[in-house]
Amino acid sequence: MLLTFEQAKKALLEAASLNHKPLTEKVTLLAALDRVTAEPVISPINVPSFNNSAMDGYAVRLSDINQSKLLPLATTIFAGDDISNLNWPIGTCLRIMTGAPVPDEAEAVVMQEQTESTATGIKFPYEIKSGSNIRYIGEDSKQGSVVVDKGTRLTIATLSNLATLGIAELTVFSKLKVAIFSTGDELSDIGNPLTNNSAIYDSNRFTLKLLLTQLNCQIIDLGIIADDPNLIKQSLDTASKLADLVITSGGVSVGDADYTKTALAELGEINFWKIAIKPGKPFAFGKIGDALFCGLPGNPVSTLVTFYQLVQPLIVALSGQNSSNDTMSFKVKTATSLKKSVGRLDFQRGRLQINSDGELEVVSTGQQGSHLTKSFNHANCFIVLEQDRGNVAQGELVTVELFNSLLK
Numbered sequence: 001m002l003l004t005f006e007q008a009k010k011a012l013l014e015a016a017s018l019n020h021k022p023l024t025e026k027v028t029l030l031a032a033l034d035r036v037t038a039e040p041v042i043s044p045i046n047v048p049s050f051n052n053s054a055m056d057g058y059a060v061r062l063s064d065i066n067q068s069k070l071l072p073l074a075t076t077i078f079a080g081d082d083i084s085n086l087n088w089p090i091g092t093c094l095r096i097m098t099g100a101p102v103p104d105e106a107e108a109v110v111m112q113e114q115t116e117s118t119a120t121g122i123k124f125p126y127e128i129k130s131g132s133n134i135r136y137i138g139e140d141s142k143q144g145s146v147v148v149d150k151g152t153r154l155t156i157a158t159l160s161n162l163a164t165l166g167i168a169e170l171t172v173f174s175k176l177k178v179a180i181f182s183t184g185d186e187l188s189d190i191g192n193p194l195t196n197n198s199a200i201y202d203s204n205r206f207t208l209k210l211l212l213t214q215l216n217c218q219i220i221d222l223g224i225i226a227d228d229p230n231l232i233k234q235s236l237d238t239a240s241k242l243a244d245l246v247i248t249s250g251g252v253s254v255g256d257a258d259y260t261k262t263a264l265a266e267l268g269e270i271n272f273w274k275i276a277i278k279p280g281k282p283f284a285f286g287k288i289g290d291a292l293f294c295g296l297p298g299n300p301v302s303t304l305v306t307f308y309q310l311v312q313p314l315i316v317a318l319s320g321q322n323s324s325n326d327t328m329s330f331k332v333k334t335a336t337s338l339k340k341s342v343g344r345l346d347f348q349r350g351r352l353q354i355n356s357d358g359e360l361e362v363v364s365t366g367q368q369g370s371h372l373t374k375s376f377n378h379a380n381c382f383i384v385l386e387q388d389r390g391n392v393a394q395g396e397l398v399t400v401e402l403f404n405s406l407l408k
């Protein structure tokens with residue numbers, strides 16, 4: 001019996017909620033990029049911390065303007081000035097610069113371009129709205145208010161906001177420790193010559209390293225392990241003691257040299273799933289000691305797709321992040337026909353583009369075999385084809401899921 005994609009994802013997220021170990025640490029704001037907040041961030045000050053001017057111009061009292069459209073200049077206020085002893089006589093206006101403190105009595109700042117400077121004072125020919133061009137205290141953040149929720153992955157934009165609050169350190173969840181290794185006598189490390197006619201490069205471990213780096217995990221790379229049951233068992237044991245999560249690729253199907261399966265069965269509680277998705281049908285998931293384990297199918301496209309669709313949400317949850325809500329999916333017409341067999345949910349690779357009529361459409365990247373990594377090369381989305389759907393004709397509506405930041 002095949003598991004549906006939703007059932008598999010649900011089981012992974014349930015395991016994440018049981019296994020999230022909330023270790024925390026303090027980091028500087030500069031080191032906090034891509035980290036996940038372990039507590040809400042509270043604003044220590046009001047921002048702005050004082051009423052200030054949005055323009056270079058003139059601060060006025062509206063009662064003065066009602067009396068006269070021409071007001072003599074009292075003094076000038078610059079950004080950074082202390083105005084506690086300001087002398088501002090009734091019936092005058094103040095020259096004021098952008099960012100300079102606005103005195104409480106001022107009801108508006110008039111931008112310079114809407115005034116006229118004369119020998120006797122400043123002329124205000126246009127209507128003046130109360131409060132115009134004044135940036136009020138606490139308008140951006142109020143002292144004591146929650147600015148960022150717990151469980152937020154910090155972006156440059158959010159950190160830039162926190163810098164305006166003067167925050168220098170943040171409490172974040174410790175990085176998730178993830179151990180990886182590849183198994184297979186056919187594998188050679190990239191950069192080295194292939195060892196024989198049937199050797200291939202260990203591209204999966206390389207891909208996993210990039211993906212885990214992008215998800216800000218601490219990577220423990222145990223390299224390539226030969227097809228030897230004892231070595232595989234030892235590596236799994238070591239990995240589970242060093243890491244929160246162990247990920248391998250290959251050896252989860254039914255082949256004769258799939259020693260990983262035997263070693264896993266001896267060491268932990270691992271379920272060998274068959275999921276109704278394409279690519280990525282065989283997938284192993286469970287626990288070795290205190291560490292969670294994901295065994296991804298060995299075909300490179302299957303490794304990448306199962307990581308993206310299943311391991312990514314698991315890691316996001318284990319990292320303490322609330323949700324990875326940067327997935328955007330919608331329906332669009334396909335400009336190419338798509339081959340599809342009934343029975344599995346397909347994650348085909350596609351490219352969203354604007355056609356010559358200015359309309360959005362998706363095209364297939366071509367052949368979709370799980371050994372054909374080129375199918376990812378010009379892709380910017382998954383074309384998600386429902387389990388019970390067959391071949392798709394050109395012009396039919398299909399669901400596309402734009403790649404999130406993991407694949408950018």
Ligand SMILES: Nc1nc2c(c(=O)[nH]1)N[C@H]1C(S)=C(S)[C@@H](COP(=O)(O)OP(=O)(O)OC[C@H]3O[C@@H](n4cnc5c(N)ncnc54)[C@H](O)[C@@H]3O)O[C@H]1N2
Nearest residue numbers: 182201202203204205250251252253281296297298299302
């Ligand atoms: N009789 C059956 N055979 C297969 C089935 C099945 O249901 N019954 N499922 C197929 C599917 S679907 C997939 S996907 C693969 C998954 O197999 P494994 O996870 O056991 O992976 P391997 O057999 O070890 O390797 C598959 C393929 O991937 C290459 N590979 C492995 N590791 C790496 C690596 N680190 N970097 C690059 N490429 C790697 C390996 O050389 C094989 O070509 O099983 C099907 N068979």
Ligand code: MOO
Nearest residue numbers: 279280281302370
């Ligand atoms: O994981 Mo396999 O892709 O279904 O070939």
